[in-house]
Amino acid sequence: MKCVKTQDAVGHVLCHDITQIIKDVKKGTAFRKGHIVTEEDIPVLLSLGKDNLYIWEKTEGILHENEAAEYLRDICMNENMIQSEVKEGKIELIAEIDGLLKIDVDKLRAVNSLGEMMIATRHTNTTVKKGDKLVGTRIIPLLIEQEKMEKAKEVAGDRPILSLIPFKKKKVGIVTTGNEVFYGRIKDTFGPVVAEKVKEFGADVIGQTIVNDDIEKITKAVEEFIEQGADMVLCTGGMSVDPDDKTPGAIKNTGARIVSYGAPVLPGAMMLLAYYEKDGRELPIVGLPGCVMYAKRTVFDLVLPRLMADDMVTSDDLAGLGLGGLCLSCDICTFPNCGFGKGV
Known part of the structure; x- marks a missing residue:
């Protein structure tokens, strides 16, 4: 830091804030530390009584906060994101599309x-809309060692900490089970709820098949949707542990790889997730518990965005949902702007 005459400060960086006070009109910061002085600033600075300024001396190996902020931008920024202007050592990244935001939590820490x-x-694993703010970064001091920023790049590795995956246009088949629905004793109210949820992600529901509690017919209905080109099959009904609940066994009989039957989430503990391999792809088959039909938010709302982005869900992922996996069923639901499903 050195002191120079204000007229000689053009192009230099201020090392401190400069306050402007106009009686009964204004009291605030006219120029913030880190501001690069321009020719137009000189008269204003002189009017504030600043005949001299303390400016940053460029030193080898030392970065100004705005220069260092660009390191953090590069550590975070990935496809489908745009950046804000660099200001006071801060850069924000904004979503350029609707999609699934994923964070490398270990690298972030x-x-x-x-x-x-x-x-x-x-x-991480948050659904975002185009224009949503994804991340804010900041360098704390005005000046920082370049070596430290290089260390940050090394810690972060070759891949950005953030990724924003676009949702895929999927074809979805719905298999509804239950004698009470099949024989017309009650009206199906489950299928419409599920259809509405997937349509929010741009999916096309290619059909709904209603079958009775016959394990072979349930299996056949799932397989027929896959043959018709479904990218995902959702099964409603028959997901508890009662002897006449056949859906889990029917899904298993398709030959699909069972990821988990059960998840540490309430509502939604009885969900089953499986993947069916076809033509080199793994297509999700989901057995949905009855709570999806009537509860505002459930395990399905936590898993569905990842399925729509072709982001593979593992048994370890599901196990991790236990922390934050208790929905509080608030009178006014603010999901996803709440703790449900957020974990660490």
């Missing part, structure tokens, strides 16, 4: 542990 810099993101 590692970079934030270095000190003098910060990256604050939304939760």
Whole structure:
């Protein structure tokens, strides 16, 4: 830091805030630290009584906050994102599309542990809309060692910490089971709920098949949708452990790979997730518990965005939903802007 005459400060970086006070009109910061002085600033600065300014001296190996902020941008930024302007050592990234936001949580923690810099993101596996803010970054001091920013790049590795995966246009088949529905004793109210949820992600429901509690017929209905080109099959009904609930066994009989029957989420503990291999692709088959029909938000709302983005869900992923997996059934639902399904 050195002191120079204000007229000689053009192109230099201020090392401190400069306050402007106009009686009964204004009291605030006219120029913030880190501001690069322009020719137009000189008269204003002189009017504020600043005949001299303290400016940053360029030193080899030392970065200004705005230069260092670009390191954090590069660590975070991926496809389908745009950046804000660099200001006071801060850069934000904005979603350019609707999609599924994923965060490398371990790398995020590692970079934030270095000190003098910060990256604050939304939760991982969050559904975002075009224009949503994804992350805010900031360099804490005005000046920082370049070596430290290079260390941050090394810790983050070759791949950005954030990724934004677009949702795929999927064809969905719905298999509804239950003697009470099949024989017309009650009206099906489950299928319409599920159809509405997948349509929110741009999916096409190619059909709904209603079958009775016959394990072979349920299996056949699932397989027929796959043959018709369904990218995903959702099964409603028959998902508890009662002897006449045949859906889990029917899904297993398709030969699909069972990821998990059960998830540590309430509502939604009885969900079954499986993947059926066809032509080199793994197509999700989901057995949905009855709560999806009447509860505002369930395990299905946590898993569906990932399925729509072709983001493979593992048994470990499901196990991790236990932390934050209790929906509080608030009178006014604010999901996804709440803790449900957020975990660490």
